[in-house]
Amino acid sequence: MPFIEIDEQLCARDGICVAECPLDLLELSSDKIPVAVAGAETACLRCGHCIVSCPNGALRLDGQDPAGLPAVPRQPIEPDAAIGFLASRRSTRNWKDKNVSRELIERAIDAARYAPSGLNMQPVHWLVVETAEEMRRLAGLTADFLRQSGTMARFVEAFDAGKEVILRGAPRLVVAHADAEGWYDPTTDCILALAHFELAAHALGLGTCWAGLFMRAARHWPPLAQALDLPAGHKVYGGLMLGYPKFKSHRLPPRRAARIRYQ
Ligand SMILES: Cc1cc2nc3c(=O)[nH]c(=O)nc-3n(C[C@H](O)[C@H](O)[C@H](O)COP(=O)(O)O)c2cc1C
Ligand code: SF4
Structure with missing residues (x-):
């Protein structure tokens, strides 16, 4: 055929x-x-x-x-509504004590399957951390990395004083990982997939926050990399804290005016 x-x-x-x-x-x-x-x-x-x-x-x-194949949704989204929705995404750092179902997480991951990827490689794999105990362990390992590297001292001090400023006490952590040993660099595709994931999560009423400290530690701190138990040759390319936001934003925050140049 x-x-x-x-x-x-x-x-x-x-x-x-x-x-x-x-x-x-x-x-x-x-x-x-x-x-x-x-x-x-x-x-x-x-x-x-x-x-x-x-x-x-x-x-x-x-x-x-x-x-x-699935049909393309045809309901018109008003441009103001769509653009307003994009602008209304905020980083969430305070969470409701409410369970996030696997069904909802998988719905957002399903949406992220349609993110662009170089050469349509679709290199992303997902890891969902879903127990409070495991979240604390990963936050602790990230703190260990920061402590030994002598960076972000404020975060380490706060963490050691009992304030969970690393994964912010989020109920879940969603990690994008991929093969790091092939010829193809999956960095951009993983970040794009996470960006689609977080917008889908926002549409589903969930909040997210990029886990930058964790991401850095996962790359450079072997005990944390081991704790994630990724397939051989895989690395972490990004992570998002996830849960239901405890508070709402009532306005869009101030941001820089766009700097644009045409050539
Ligand atoms: C990092 C990156 C680089 C890409 N570079 C090109 C490119 O140079 N030329 C091109 O035609 N498409 C490029 N694409 C588009 C991909 O080929 C496309 O996302 C993929 O085939 C899936 O198709 P879709 O975006 O229509 O879902 C790129 C996508 C990404 C994420
Ligand atoms: S590259 Fe895409 S459009 Fe071209 S033949 Fe293959 S599936 Fe069809």
Whole structure:
């Protein structure tokens, strides 16, 4: 079976799939039916743009009928509402004592599967830390790292005085990790996936905060890396504290004016 199949009855010969392929792996034959170029099957990113851009569902990719893929939601989102929603995301550092279900976390992770990734590599793996005991252990190991590295003394002092300023007493920690030993650098993709995750979490009424101290320690402090028990060759590329926000913001906070230059 060819990796791209065209239903010539459905094909409108409009060339959309050819235009949409990021690697020019499709071309129009003399009768305007798309055909794969030599070597396309190996080079293909499996990004799916060819099959999802066809208005008639005339292509199959690796046997996948586009009719079996989820529909694109069509409810219009007013621009003001969408942009206001993005601006309303804040870092959460105070949490309700309320359980965060796995179902909700998995819904946000599912949304993050559609984040862009270089060459459609989709390198991200997820670790969800969900017990208070484990959260305290990871915060403690992060404090150990800061203490021995002689940095962020204020945080260490506060932590040692009993104020959990590292993972902020969050109910959950969501970690993005990936293979760090291959040729591909997954840094940007992991951060993008987490950025999508946190916006999806916000849409679901959850709050997040980037766990910067933890992220740094996870990279540089072997006891913390070991505690995470990642697959061989994997590293932490980002982490978000997660839970229900205890307080609301009533205004957007002040931010710098955008600095823009056109060339
Ligand atoms: C870090 C990064 C680099 C990318 N670089 C390119 C690029 O140079 N050219 C391009 O056409 N697409 C680029 N992309 C887009 C990816 O190919 C695309 O996200 C992926 O195929 C999945 O498709 P989607 O974004 O439509 O879901 C890049 C994406 C990321 C995250
Ligand atoms: S899946 Fe993406 S890369 Fe592969 S043929 Fe279709 S559009 Fe091109």
